[in-house]
Amino acid sequence: MNQARRPWHSVLKLRHLIIALTTSSAIITMVATVLASYKVQRQQLIAQSLDDNLAYAAKLANTVDGFFKGALQQLAYSAQIAASDFGQAEVLRSEVRRLHLQTDSFNSVLIVDNDGLIRATSPASSPMQGVALRDQNLLRVIEAGRPYISPPYLPASGNLLVFVSHPVVAADGRQLGAIAGTIYLKQKSVLHQLLGTHYHRDGSYLYVVDAQRRLLYHPDPDRVGTLASANTAVDRLAHAASGSEVLINSRGLEMVAGFASAPTPGWGIVAQRPLAATLKPLGSLMAQVLGLTLPLSLAALVLVWMFALRIAQPLNALAASAAGYRPGGTDRALRAVSSWYFEAAQLKRAMLLGLGVFNGNLERLEKDAATDPLTGLGNRRRFDLSLTLLAEQRAPFSVVVLDIDHFKRINDTHGHDVGDAYLRHLAGLIGDSVGMGDVACRIGGEEFALLLPDTDLAEATARAEALRRRVAEAQPPHEQPMTVSAGVAEWQAGPDEDVQATLKTADQRLYCAKTLGRNQVQAA
Numbered sequence: 460m461n462q463a464r465r466p467w468h469s470v471l472k473l474r475h476l477i478i479a480l481t482t483s484s485a486i487i488t489m490v491a492t493v494l495a496s497y498k499v500q501r502q503q504l505i506a507q508s509l510d511d512n513l514a515y516a517a518k519l520a521n522t523v524d525g526f527f528k529g530a531l532q533q534l535a536y537s538a539q540i541a542a543s544d545f546g547q548a549e550v551l552r553s554e555v556r557r558l559h560l561q562t563d564s565f566n567s568v569l570i571v572d573n574d575g576l577i578r579a580t581s582p583a584s585s586p587m588q589g590v591a592l593r594d595q596n597l598l599r600v601i602e603a604g605r606p607y608i609s610p611p612y613l614p615a616s617g618n619l620l621v622f623v624s625h626p627v628v629a630a631d632g633r634q635l636g637a638i639a640g641t642i643y644l645k646q647k648s649v650l651h652q653l654l655g656t657h658y659h660r661d662g663s664y665l666y667v668v669d670a671q672r673r674l675l676y677h678p679d680p681d682r683v684g685t686l687a688s689a690n691t692a693v694d695r696l697a698h699a700a701s702g703s704e705v706l707i708n709s710r711g712l713e714m715v716a717g718f719a720s721a722p723t724p725g726w727g728i729v730a731q732r733p734l735a736a737t738l739k740p741l742g743s744l745m746a747q748v749l750g751l752t753l754p755l756s757l758a759a760l761v762l763v764w765m766f767a768l769r770i771a772q773p774l775n776a777l778a779a780s781a782a783g784y785r786p787g788g789t790d791r792a793l794r795a796v797s798s799w800y801f802e803a804a805q806l807k808r809a810m811l812l813g814l815g816v817f818n819g820n821l822e823r824l825e826k827d828a829a830t831d832p833l834t835g836l837g838n839r840r841r842f843d844l845s846l847t848l849l850a851e852q853r854a855p856f857s858v859v860v861l862d863i864d865h866f867k868r869i870n871d872t873h874g875h876d877v878g879d880a881y882l883r884h885l886a887g888l889i890g891d892s893v894g895m896g897d898v899a900c901r902i903g904g905e906e907f908a909l910l911l912p913d914t915d916l917a918e919a920t921a922r923a924e925a926l927r928r929r930v931a932e933a934q935p936p937h938e939q940p941m942t943v944s945a946g947v948a949e950w951q952a953g954p955d956e957d958v959q960a961t962l963k964t965a966d967q968r969l970y971c972a973k974t975l976g977r978n979q980v981q982a983a
């Protein structure tokens with residue numbers, strides 16, 4: 460079936476609007492809170508991880524730096540001993556052995572003379588014993604003429620290593636050679652003890668680079684000795700800076716990195732943790748935030764809903780009253796509306812005021828519709844209605860029909876206006892003669908009628924006679940005297956009683972009064 464669509468304003472109610480408004484504002488507030496909280500928590504987790512990694516990198520850099528300072532002091536001490544007896548092979552061998560075994564700083568120790576010839580090694584089994592250094596990098600141990608830490612070097616043995624060396628200087632200041640300790644980069648060495656096996660299951664790791672960006676330590680052994688991929692941490696370490704930042708590593712992963720440099724070897728240490736691992740607790744943190752926010756938001760929403768409904772209630776009731784007018788009912792319904800706040804109270808007051816005016820107008824219209832404008836008495840309509848009403852109530856009554864005698868003459872002689880004055884004059888006398896409950900009407904041109912409830916024929920005739928006499932005796936509005944004739948009839952409730960027949964009887968008796976000479980009352 461094709462139903463006509465209702466206009467939106469007849470479907471959309473204030474209650475719906477308020478609920479929609481409050482619900483959407485509650486949802487927006489909650490989403491904004493959760494988003495803001497997510498952002499703050501994320502920033503805090505990253506900041507915390509940056510701080511942790513920087514602190515860790517700085518601690519390790521400090522340890523590494525301390526180690527190299529100590530190692531150089533040990534080499535300086537051994538260099539002094541070696542210088543005092545540089546020609547004594549046994550002294551040199553015993554010193555390198557002591558340094559190697561006592562300090563545990565180096566994987567091997569060797570003394571080399573100015574010609575590059577290795578004079579003593581520990582362990583003694585080292586294949587380098589007696590060999591002449593040919594490699595330019597190694598020759599720098601001698602050429603440096605100062606404490607020196609070499610770049611990574613891959614000797615024939617295949618053990619990637621760095622040299623830490625100190626010149627051996629005679630008492631007269633001549634350099635005799637150098638003493639050097641090796642630190643293996645790929646095999647177990649002091650470096651691994653210092654840095655520990657820094658490995659977390661969450662993907663955190665650290666690596667060490669030298670000033671030329673070569674990797675000296677890395678969880679992936681294949682990368683040790685190669686150049687570190689370019690990133691800002693490595694760039695800044697090349698300038699001996701320290702700091703922390705989020706960067707992308709060689710595998711394209713976002714990492715939260717802290718970095719610090721160890722100035723003695725000129726190395727940099729980077730400790731980093733995957734951003735994803737850093738942000739892992741975010742899920743449970745957000746669940747906590749939601750767990751706290753959601754019940755509060757829902758409780759606030761329910762409260763706002765309830766309050767909104769209370770606000771809408773009087774307006775709903777006022778709107779319902781305005782939707783249809785029921786005489787008396789609308790007025791009662793409006794008065795019953797509990798308008799508990801200013802605007803609703805004002806609206807109710809205005810509606811009651813409007814309804815009062817409307818009811819007044821209605822009453823006046825009804826009255827006007829049943830009133831004769833010339834005399835102010837009831838008109839034919841009022842007379843007929845009253846007649847019907849009395850008959851319906853089965854209450855006995857009498858009817859008197861009155862007519863001005865020779866009224867045409869008054870009109871013809873003095874004019875219509877004077878005629879009207881006579882009509883008003885008679886209406887005044889009739890009005891004075893009726894009591895409570897009686898109905899006096901002008902039912903035709905110069906014809907009047909009285910309905911007298913609970914009045915029998917005799918009493919009605921007496922009252923008609925009294926009225927006739929008053930009219931005859933009263934001072935007329937103009938020089939011509941005025942008399943009236945009247946016919947009286949009585950109505951009693953009964954199976955055949957017809958009010959129209961009673962009226963007709965009264966009319967006939969009036970006609971009779973006219974024919975019998977006028978100025979008289981006929982009741983039979």
Ligand SMILES: Nc1nc2c(ncn2[C@@H]2O[C@H](COP(=O)(O)OP(=O)(O)OP(=O)(O)O)[C@@H](O)[C@H]2O)c(=O)[nH]1
Nearest residue numbers: 862863864865866867868870875876878879904905
């Ligand atoms: N001034 C005035 N005259 C009216 C009005 N209505 C009716 N008439 C006049 O009333 C007169 C009635 O005349 P008739 O019915 O002949 O009766 P009458 O002259 O009173 O004579 P009887 O009734 O036989 O005594 C007419 O001249 C009407 O014009 C009215 O509202 N005002």
